[in-house]
Structures are given as C-alpha cells and as structure tokens.
Amino acid sequence: MNERKLDLIYRRLYSHYGPRGWWPIRTRAGTPGFDTKGYHKNDFSIPQSSQDLFEIIVGAILTQNTTWTNVEKTLESMKSQSLLEPSYLHDTKTEDLASVIRSSGYYNQKAKKLKIITSFLLQGDYLNNSHSPERQDLLAVWGIGPETADSILLYGFNKPYFIIDTYTKRILRRLHYITGNESYNELQDLFIIEKNDNEAMYTVRYFNEYHALIVEHAKNFCKKKPVCDGCPISEFCGKR
DNA sequence: CGCCAGGTGGGAT
DNA sequence: ATCCCACATGGC
Secondary structure, three states, rough: HHHHHHHHHHHHHHHHHHOOOOOOOOHOOOOOOOOOOOOEEOOOOOOOOOOHHHHHHHHHHHOOOHHHHHHHHHHHHHHHHHOOOOOHHHHHHHHHHHHHOHOOOOOOHHHHHHHHHHHHHHHOOOOOOOOOHHHHHHHHHHHOOOOHHHHHHHHHHHOOOOOOOOHHHHHHHHOOOOOOOOOOOHHOOOOOOOOOOHHHHHHHHHHHHHHHHHHHHHOOOOOOOOOOOOOOOOHHHOOO
C-alpha cells in the first residue's frame, strides 16, 4: 500500500523527466554513449572499467555537501594531473592533492578522505573486477558515511542499496510520507521492494533511476524554497 | 550581500 | 543517543 505510493511517485517522476543516465562519468563527456556532461545517453548502464569505478568513488566523496558543478571542475583537474589513477593519487601528498581539489570545497578534509579510501580500495583489490566491499567495511573507513557508502555500492558496484540524502528526506517530508525524524536505516527500508521479481539487478536499476529522479526533482521543483507550479507530483503533496 | 549545495566526524551533553 | 559545530568553494 505505502509501497505502492512510492512506486506511483517513481513512475510519475520517470514519465516527467525520463531516464537520467546516472552516475555521470565526467571524464567520458562527449565520448560515444555519453552526453556532454558525462551522463549515459542510453539509460542506465554499469561501469565498464576500473577507471570509471574509481572516478565514481572519487566523485561520491567530492560531492559531499557540495554542488556537482564544483565537482566537475575538480574531476577535470584531477584527470589532467593523472590523479584519477589510484596509484598516483596514493603517492601524492595530502596537501598537494588538496590544492588540486580546491574547487570542491572542504579540500583539506576531502584530500584526506580520498587518500584513505584509495588505500582501502588498493589494499582490498576492489577496483579490479568490481570486487565489491561490504557495506560495513566501507562505513568503517574514515570519511565514508551512509550516503557515500550507498552511492559507491549502488552506482559503483551495482549493489541494491537505496541512497537517502537531504533531497529524499525533503521530498518525502513534504509528501507527508515521513516525519523527518526517522533514522537513515528506517528511511532506506521504506524503499525495499517486495515483488515476485525482486531480482537483484531489477532492484539496482530501480534504485539507480529513482535516486537520480529524486535529485532532478529536488533541483527543479522541490527546492529548499519549493516551486510547486507545474510539479509533476503536486497531487500527492499534503495528502497521506 | 546571504543562502545553498547529491555529508561526515568529533566533541559535549 | 542526540544536538551542535567545523569544514570551504562557487553559483545565484
């Protein structure tokens, strides 16, 4: 029942915005299969290389509480300095890395986070063959909280973890679907799919697209200061 | 100018 | 457990 409402909202958002082509691979922008921003042209697809995977993970950290446009600049800079090569990043001093990622903000903290996650990835050999880390192991890494862990797992490793971010909470709160006091795990559980075809890959596709649609909707209509005129899900607002 | 953005860790209560 | 704060740039 409630689950159906979330599914209805998903379908309404999808009808309005269409497939988002996440996660964007910035350094692939303009190459076959990607648009000028690095979004996949043909719907969802899985990372094709360990380079894509590493860039997704780096981007997930850089975009913490920061706009994607700032992150795009940083990814370009890093690429030009070979810092999207895990081994190079690993051997770069934190302060040197910080100066390169300056445009993403929190650069001292993020430089430290990037160094630490890179060590983790290299030590566990997670970049080759998309050998996925466990969620709890990612969460134990300094700088990786639940949202970043789930972004990495969902978009990098194609694991069925729904991402809860400020946009998700804002939209669900405005729909009176949640109070806003729920824990991260409680919110994540709302999106569990109970269908006969609850196959992992189906869930991954659904979670992948749903989160991307939520972000798109939050940027277009459900902003901090909401723009309700023309909102594709306004009929669900204010009702239980 | 002020506010906001695809959070997280640390410290005090 | 829960609140509060530091962390920082670039866009509007």
